[in-house]
Amino acid sequence: MEARAASQFSPFSMSGNFCSEEDQLLEVKKGPWTEEEDALLLNCVNVYGEGRWNSIASFSGLKRTGKSCRLRWLNYLRPDVRRGNITLQEQLLILELHSRWGNRWSKIAQYLPGRTDNEIKNYWRTRVQKQAKQMKCDVNSKQFRDAMRFVWMPRLRERIESSSANNASSAMVDPINNFACTTDHHAAAGHPTSNQTAYQVVGKSGSSSFDRSLCSEMAIAASSSDLSYSGSTQGASLAPTAWDPAGSCCTESSINGGGSCSRHEGLIDEGDLMMENLWYDENIWFLQQQLFDD
DNA sequence: AACTCAGCCAACCGCGGCTTT
């Protein structure tokens, strides 16, 4: 990405990146950062420390605003920034925390060490909101939140458990007092299965319009639809996330393209798990039926 | 091979709150 940015805006064309006439007068540069700029900013932060971004912007000689410097530091240059796929644990945590705090990205990010609010926000928008769109309901609707709580999150927990069972040494570490493992409001001891979780939630809260049979059926739908892709590399590349319902498992394209889908119960390695689809067509179909019935 | 499109992510923008003067 950085190479990408660097090639896009070579130092020799920097003068071309001033957006407005006003920016040109003030010599404010916008757009992707170059390696030189990164080095300069890094050096300045090492010298002056974090904070006082406007001062850093002017001391550094960078033709950037303090805001831009801060953003670049927080989202990219900070030494503890984690890169790579959002893990299942992180996904679950994001869902949990979002259900509690909503779009408080920076607050959520505090519980995901190394992840930035921007990254989490992007994850939410690209993955989770896509699911809502496919279910033809609003991401903030009760239906969608229920779907997350009663199907997706239990399903994620199952995946995490089976993953950690397969890798005995990689027990799930919960950063905030088992928040992710048990869901506090569910008050479920241990790590319930999706069925258990659904019943516990409904039985305990009593406030949800998600009835017992619905939960049960959803859980059955979720657990019985353990379809995972096996076959061509094309299929593998079609599975971008653990969420994506249309992109990964048994999509029309993968089937038509000669890939094979199979139900399986067995060992799934972490890499496959990351890519595996948790939300399958039949789950979506089932939920949509429920939503329309409402 | 060329084109289109969707996904993804880095970066920008606007706004509100806090701090300083």
Next chain:
DNA sequence: TAAAGCCGCGGTTGGCTGAGT
């Protein structure tokens, strides 16, 4: 106490990439 400046947050956008046609 009011005004100005700064910082941080959440929403939005622009552009690259890769898959599909």
